[in-house]
Amino acid sequence: MSYIEVDHVHKEYIRDGKAFTVLNDVSLNFDKGEFICLLGPSGCGKSTLLNLIAGFENCTSGQVRIDGQVVSQPSIKYVTVFQQYGLLPWRTVLGNVELGLESKGVPKENRQAIAEKYIDMVGLTAAKNSHPAELSGGMQQRVSIARAFAVEPEIIFMDEPFAALDALTRMSLQDEVTKLCREQGKTVVFVTHDIDESIVLADRVVILAANPGRLKTIVPITIADRSDRNSEEFLTIRNHIFEEFHMAHEEKIEYYI
Amino acid sequence: MKKNYVYIPGAFILFVAVWELIALAGGWNEALFPTPYKTALGFGELIYDGVLLQDIIDSLIRFIIGYVTAVVCGVFLGLFLGWYKTAGGFVNPIVQVLRPISPTAWLPFIVLIFGIGEMPALVVIFIAAFFPVLLSTVSAVNSIEPIYLKVARNFGIKQPALLFKIILPAVFPRIATGFHLAMGTAWVFLVVGEMVGAQTGLGFLVVDMRNNLRMDLLMVAILVIGVMGLWLDWTISLFEGWIYKRWGIKRV
Ligand SMILES: Nc1ncnc2c1ncn2[C@@H]1O[C@H](COP(=O)(O)OP(=O)(O)OP(=O)(O)O)[C@@H](O)[C@H]1O
Ligand SMILES: [Mg+2]
Numbered sequence: 001m002s003y004i005e006v007d008h009v010h011k012e013y014i015r016d017g018k019a020f021t022v023l024n025d026v027s028l029n030f031d032k033g034e035f036i037c038l039l040g041p042s043g044c045g046k047s048t049l050l051n052l053i054a055g056f057e058n059c060t061s062g063q064v065r066i067d068g069q070v071v072s073q074p075s076i077k078y079v080t081v082f083q084q085y086g087l088l089p090w091r092t093v094l095g096n097v098e099l100g101l102e103s104k105g106v107p108k109e110n111r112q113a114i115a116e117k118y119i120d121m122v123g124l125t126a127a128k129n130s131h132p133a134e135l136s137g138g139m140q141q142r143v144s145i146a147r148a149f150a151v152e153p154e155i156i157f158m159d160e161p162f163a164a165l166d167a168l169t170r171m172s173l174q175d176e177v178t179k180l181c182r183e184q185g186k187t188v189v190f191v192t193h194d195i196d197e198s199i200v201l202a203d204r205v206v207i208l209a210a211n212p213g214r215l216k217t218i219v220p221i222t223i224a225d226r227s228d229r230n231s232e233e234f235l236t237i238r239n240h241i242f243e244e245f246h247m248a249h250e251e252k253i254e255y256y257i
Numbered sequence: 258m259k260k261n262y263v264y265i266p267g268a269f270i271l272f273v274a275v276w277e278l279i280a281l282a283g284g285w286n287e288a289l290f291p292t293p294y295k296t297a298l299g300f301g302e303l304i305y306d307g308v309l310l311q312d313i314i315d316s317l318i319r320f321i322i323g324y325v326t327a328v329v330c331g332v333f334l335g336l337f338l339g340w341y342k343t344a345g346g347f348v349n350p351i352v353q354v355l356r357p358i359s360p361t362a363w364l365p366f367i368v369l370i371f372g373i374g375e376m377p378a379l380v381v382i383f384i385a386a387f388f389p390v391l392l393s394t395v396s397a398v399n400s401i402e403p404i405y406l407k408v409a410r411n412f413g414i415k416q417p418a419l420l421f422k423i424i425l426p427a428v429f430p431r432i433a434t435g436f437h438l439a440m441g442t443a444w445v446f447l448v449v450g451e452m453v454g455a456q457t458g459l460g461f462l463v464v465d466m467r468n469n470l471r472m473d474l475l476m477v478a479i480l481v482i483g484v485m486g487l488w489l490d491w492t493i494s495l496f497e498g499w500i501y502k503r504w505g506i507k508r509v
Contacts, residue, residue: 056407074411086408089504090426099422100412133505151412 002029008062037198045213100151138169291473299473323382335394373454381450393435397428
């Protein structure tokens with residue numbers, strides 16, 4: 001039994017009175033502590049799949065199980081980091097990070113100390129009393145990451161968390177996030193449409209194809225040094241994924257013709 | 258906005274000049290249409306008596322009681338009706354019918370129910386302020402950013418914490434716009450409310466001076482009402498600006 005089991009998941013939405021398939025019979029198994037990237041063209045159902053695993057939406061048929069339990073709603077044990085950060089603008093950085101701790105019932109005296117620890121971990125101690133509006137996009141996403149880690153979840157879901165950031169910020173956050181997640185042994189499911197990002201981050205890259213959204217293939221990443229984005233190994237893997245990705249695209253085009 | 262120190266004195270001079278001209282052109286008896294000078298003397302007289310200050314304070318107290326009650330009721334009912342869509346669906350048509358009715362139209366019934374004296378003014382202010390607050394709260398709850406609710410679900414935040422920690426603060430900037438609107442409307446109706454049996458206040462001053470044929474003092478009362486309205490508006494604008502800044506919303 002795997003830690004996360006996506007078991008024959010099928011998802012339909014109703015559009016203009018007609019049902020259309022967003023995900024067709026997707027089955028996947030992830031192990032505890034794995035870093036998984038979901039990669040695929042826009043509209044192939046990556047976010048939908050992530051939302052199903054995280055419990056924000058329910059499958060039309062099939063089921064998702066985490067640790068043997070069927071997922072039917074979100075839980076504080078599995079925290080999602082969104083592309084739009086999802087910070088509460090009326091709370092300071094500290095207040096935002098304390099949010100999850102409040103609902104976990106952590107006593108007031110301990111909350112601040114815990115929150116400060118995680119704010120320090122993402123390097124924002126100097127900004128802990130600032131409000132989100134005063135921070136750059138990269139800093140806001142750091143707060144969101146600190147908020148997720150602070151409740152000590154077993155799994156962290158991320159939906160294109162760095163897509164809105166500039167290239168340099170994105171790269172440094174990629175490095176930090178891999179380091180943090182691996183240090184703390186988190187299981188991560190990370191949605192992206194950036195091939196390099198998936199290679200830098202993932203243990204395995206799950207490639208999805210569109211129309212209807214379905215599993216294309218799974219590519220394990222076995223590179224010794226990921227920080228060198230121009231190494232022989234990196235380029236080989238990138239080409240391999242690119243081909244798979246490209247084929248996924250072509251099928252999509254055929255489908256339209 | 259930068260040149261306020263030029264514009265405001267300029268506007269003042271312009272206003273007094275036009276007033277003086279109208280008084281000259283009209284050629285009415287000074288007792289019927291006071292000149293700026295006569296009004297200024299009247300202003301001094303009312304200040305010296307302490308009458309004006311007392312009336313301002315009484316009006317402000319009534320205004321604040323009526324307005325704050327309306328804001329609290331409007332916000333809570335609005336949160337409820339916005340969140341529980343079915344209840345909102347039933348109540349919405351009623352609100353839409355009641356909203357366009359001027360609070361003064363209700364006066365006979367208000368007097369019947371609450372008697373004359375303090376209450377009519379409070380009730381009229383309440384009615385005037387209540388609907389803008391209610392409607393802006395309902396529409397704010399209906400258009401709350403889904404991501405806040407998603408985050409709340411993820412962190413297991415349930416009612417009543419959901420209401421106080423997420424929904425209320427999330428809709429606050431939009432409600433604040435309703436507060437602003439409501440303040441303007443309610444101040445207009447304060448005067449009307451105080452004409453029904455109140456024994457103090459700026460509205461009473463208007464009625465009293467009219468009955469005593471002291472048009473200079475009537476003019477003072479009118480101008481004070483205007484300036485106080487402006488001041489209230491300015492205060493709430495500051496509050497709104499602070500909210501917008503804190504929430505990181507750009508003013509359009
Ligand atoms: N609530 C919804 N109702 C109807 N259709 C939806 C809904 N959510 C998503 N879809 C549709 O499902 C498909 C997959 O959407 P999804 O957001 O999962 O794609 P994605 O792979 O995350 O794309 P992107 O890379 O652009 O974020 C799209 O065609 C989208 O229009
Ligand atoms: Mg998406």
